[in-house]
Amino acid sequence: MPFVAEAASRPNSPEARDTAFVVHGLTNLRRHLDEGPLVIESGRGVWVRDRHGRDYLEGMSGLWCLSLGYGETRLIEACRRQMETLAYAHLTNHRSHPAVIDLAEKLIEIAPVPMSHVWFANSGSEAADCAARLCWYYWNAQDAPERRKFLAHRRAYHGNTIAAASLTGADYAHRQFNLPLDGFLHVACPDYVTDALEEESEQAFSERLLADLEALIAREGPETIAAFFTEPILAAGGVVIPPQAYLDGLQILLRKHGILLVADEVVTAFGRTGEMFGCTTMGLAPDLIVCAKGITSAYFPLSAVLINARVFDAMVAQSDRLPLFGLTMTYSGHPVGCAVACEAIRIYEDDAIVARVRRLEPVLLDSLRRSLRGSAIVGYIRGRGLLAGVQLMARRHPVQTFDPTQRIGPLCADAAQAQGLFVRAIGDTLAICPPLTISESEIEILADRLARGIADVEKDL
Ligand SMILES: Cc1ncc(COP(=O)(O)O)c(C=O)c1O
Missing domain, CATH: 3.90.1150.10 (Aspartate Aminotransferase, domain 1)
Structure with missing residues (x-):
């Protein structure tokens, strides 16, 4: 883009000021300094x-x-209305507000499998991180603290906090950052198109990956594994659509060993795959669902973890032993984000x-x-x-x-x-x-x- 490089060389242009002050992710920083931003x-x-x-x-x-x-004027209006009415409220110490109640109720209503309660955060990474924490909380509540390990796919992207980057199966998120943390294990990406052996059928490919996974679970010990994270379709992994036989077999295996399933629907939820949730498209029945992005159509940073009764009941039981549920964030359930999300979901429904x-x-x-x-x-x-x-x-x-x-x-x-x-x-x-x-x-x-x-x-x- 010669016009960008030319603008970047002009003092005080937005391009020159960007290269002077802004750090960009997933960007070659040297090339950025030389060529400037679009x-x-x-x-x-x-x-x-x-x-x-x-x-x-x-x-x-x-x-x-x-x-x-x-x-989208309806989202802009919803944002403005909520800012005027109640620009901020928090959910700690038993406080609540109408927007978060409306949104949680709606998410439970439209969830692809029966879900019980919703935890809110601000980004997909935070929600994935919180989902991992909730898995640990669940197993501690079940008196199984040794269930600490996580499994996820190579090439899958689950975000960039320390836990979410550890779940992510990509070298660029690990090398240079001393990640993944111990106990975050990665299994083969279910990409039949590029990773099948010559003449291997989809069924045989799925069975091979599942056999490798079962061997890994046996080696590690099922009693040490907390949860498996997967996207219904691996978006940033290269739009990988796992074979149905693989996803079906995966869920049988996880159930057999009592391992929780977390569906990362950060990309796939809210209509993207032709169903409200990718879990419906791909036949997944997870214990936790992570949502972000489309929940507000990106008009406000907001994410959510949908929690099923198996996990939520254990969390409540733990509160009989501990004074507080210890997860908290200043902006968890931010009223403006919740109001925008409620309106976005209304638009998804109104506009079919x-x-x-x-x-x-x-x-x-x-x-x-x-x-x-x-x-x-x-x-x-x-x-x-x-x-x-x-x-x-x-x-x-x-x-x-x-x-x-x-x-x-x-x-x-x-x-x-x-x-x-x-x-x-x-x-x-x-x-x-x-x-x-x-x-x-x-x-x-x-x-x-x-x-x-x-x-x-x-x-x-
Ligand atoms: C599947 C998936 N999970 C999690 C994330 C992280 O979301 P965020 O960038 O909002 O932290 C992403 C971001 O692209 C994603 O694609």
Whole structure:
């Protein structure tokens, strides 16, 4: 982006002031200092505009979160109303307020499996962290304090607090940060597309992963394992849709050994996969559900942990022994976040977002397949609802992935951005997660710009 580098070299430009003062995550800091940021100034619907007046289709809903798009006046109004009425209240020492009561009741009503109570936090990472803490609290309450270990998938992303980053199965979150903590173990990613052995059926792939997991549980001792964390679909892991046989077998195994199941629905909840929750799409029946992002359509930072009766009853029983439940946060159940979330859920329901996503799923997948048909480097296109992954590979049969040092995925994402489209490269998977309000014609634009970006990279290979 020469215009960005040029602006960054001008003293006092926003780009120069950014490089002077701001630290950016998931960014090469040296390259950032050299090239500067892309400064986004405004957004409307599925579109954002940079400060040089260029428009981009936001094909990733920001970071998988802006489900209702920009400029949703009902959310803005809900925020303003709540700020005027009660800008802040907390939940400690038996205090409460109407917005948190409304939201908790609604979440329990729409939960994909019977749930009992809700704990609130401010981000997906915090909620995942709190879910891990609640698992420990549960096992202590059950007089099984030795159940301390967690299992999660390699490549899965569960956030970036110390516990959530330990759950995350990615090197970049661990190396340099002295993580993962002891007792956070990772098992194979259920990515049949890239990780199956030659000629291995989906069933055989699932059975192999489950056999490895059972062996790990036996080696570690089931009585030392607190919980297994999984996303219904591994979003930041590369939009990995686990085989149904794998998820079914996983739950049988966990039940057999009494291990809690935590579903991380930070990306998948609130219509994204064509059901209100990804657990329904993928047939998961967890003990705890972690939600964030779409809960407020990113208009306010808020997250939640839905807790079932098995866990909540044990927490209450523990309160007969201890003076206090010791988890607390200043902004847990922030009234503005709760009011915005209540309104977002009302919009999801009023606008029949789930039905809309189901109708648009084939539109998205078909237009991606049509636009990318001519590309020799597009291996697979997969998706559920309005969450899709375009898998780039050197050869499809037998599967041959690109050398990671070629950085084909990031090059394609950059080329798509030059065409006016934001997608996210996760290795060589291009993730697509547009606002659920996207129109059919905007989906066509998305697919067309993506195809042009990929073609630009392909012609230089
Ligand atoms: C599945 C999943 N869990 C947790 C998180 C962490 O959420 P946050 O960035 O709000 O802390 C993310 C963020 O992308 C996520 O994708």
